[in-house]
Amino acid sequence: xxxHILIPTDGSELSDKAVAAAMQFAKEINARVTGFYAxxxxxxxxxYEGWVPLDPDETATPEKFEDAAxxxxxxxxxxxxAAAKAHGVPCDxxxxxxxxxxxxxxxxxxxxxxxxxxxxxxGRRGLSAVLMGxxxxxxxxxxxxxxxVYR
Numbered sequence: 840x841x842x843h844i845l846i847p848t849d850g851s852e853l854s855d856k857a858v859a860a861a862m863q864f865a866k867e868i869n870a871r872v873t874g875f876y877a878x879x880x881x882x883x884x885x886x887y888e889g890w891v892p893l894d895p896d897e898t899a900t901p902e903k904f905e906d907a908a909x910x911x912x913x914x915x916x917x918x919x920x921a922a923a924k925a926h927g928v929p930c931d932x933x934x935x936x937x938x939x940x941x942x943x944x945x946x947x948x949x950x951x952x953x954x955x956x957x958x959x960x961x962g963r964r965g966l967s968a969v970l971m972g973x974x975x976x977x978x979x980x981x982x983x984x985x986x987x988v989y990r
Contacts, residue, residue, distance in 0.1 A: 841955040847875045847944045849915065851959075856989070876934045877940035877944060957987045975988055
């Protein structure tokens with residue numbers, strides 16, 4: 840049924856759990872996977888919920904910010920590749936820079952020809968859901984590709 844799964848990851852603990860579950864799922868259905876990391880654009884908007892550099896020097900210039908973001912992307916996607924290798928699942932990785940991770944996820948799935956998106960949900964409720972929104976909800980709302988949500 841599904842042959843190519845896009846797995847967005849941000850390197851968080853929840854995301855790592857979703858990656859492990861997605862790898863097991865992909866192995867069981869004999870699918871290949873693409874790990875995806877949505878890198879933030881410069882400057883980071885104040886409502887952004889992804890990775891934010893802790894070292895102020897990393898954001899001092901667009902070049903330093905891009906270097907830090909590229910390093911973070913490589914670290915996250917290297918861990919993804921290691922998980923795929925450990926599960927014996929063929930994989931590819933991809934990253935895009937975007938202020939809207941949900942749009943980048945959909946764009947990546949379309950560009951890579953994926954037939955399923957397997958992603959984590961932080962399950963925010965109440966005020967935090969209103970203020971920060973949910974990338975998962977936005978993907979579910981706007982995407983024409985099936986989405987499997989891991990909680």
